[in-house]
Amino acid sequence: MSEVKDYCFCSNWDGDGEIYNRDGEVVWRFRTTGLKRRPAEPGLFRSPVFTVSNAGGQELLTISRERMLPLARFRMVENGLPVCTIRQRSILFTKYALEFDNGSRWNLHLPMFTVFIKGVSETGAEVLVRVRSRRQWYVRIGAGFDSLPMMAALAFIIRKKEQCT
DSSP: OOSEEEEEEEEOTTSOEEEEETTSOEEEEEEEOOSSOOTTSSSSSOSEEEEEEETTSOEEEEEEEEEOSSSOEEEEEETTEEEEEEEEOSTTSOEEEEEETTSOEEEEEOOTTOSEEEEEETTSOEEEEEEEETTEEEEEEETTOOOHHHHHHHHHHHHHHHHHO
16 A cells, blocks of 8 residues: 555444544544434334534434345435445454445455454455454554545444454
8 A cells, every 4th residue: 555544433332433543633423322212213123323423513424234134234325325335244243345426446354353344445445444442443554545435334333243243
């Protein structure tokens, strides 16, 4: 990676947290919702499970479950338009595929017994993640690839992995 950007993802036990840039400024906030099924809602899995907002609290995008079995599929929506599909690729929550609507595709590998996570795009770009603890992760990604949908997908997948362990 020639020019990289570093981020720190911090989360509490409920799945709410912030994404900080290298200068320690909050760039985005994320919130895990829909962990408890609400009986008044139509459908079994239709509520958003993850929301991302800017530092001021304005909601920017949501991630909702589209399918649960055999492997989960999630849809990311920004301003009412779909921007990414997140596909679980293994039953052990160790492989995910990100398919952005702009044509970009990424594969993420989250090995079970390590703190290092690696993502690779079809163009060869990489994202490296080091899980410091269940509540803090460090991300290094190439400049230009650190868009809101990409960072939201990373936060969602890492948080999902941490919820399953």
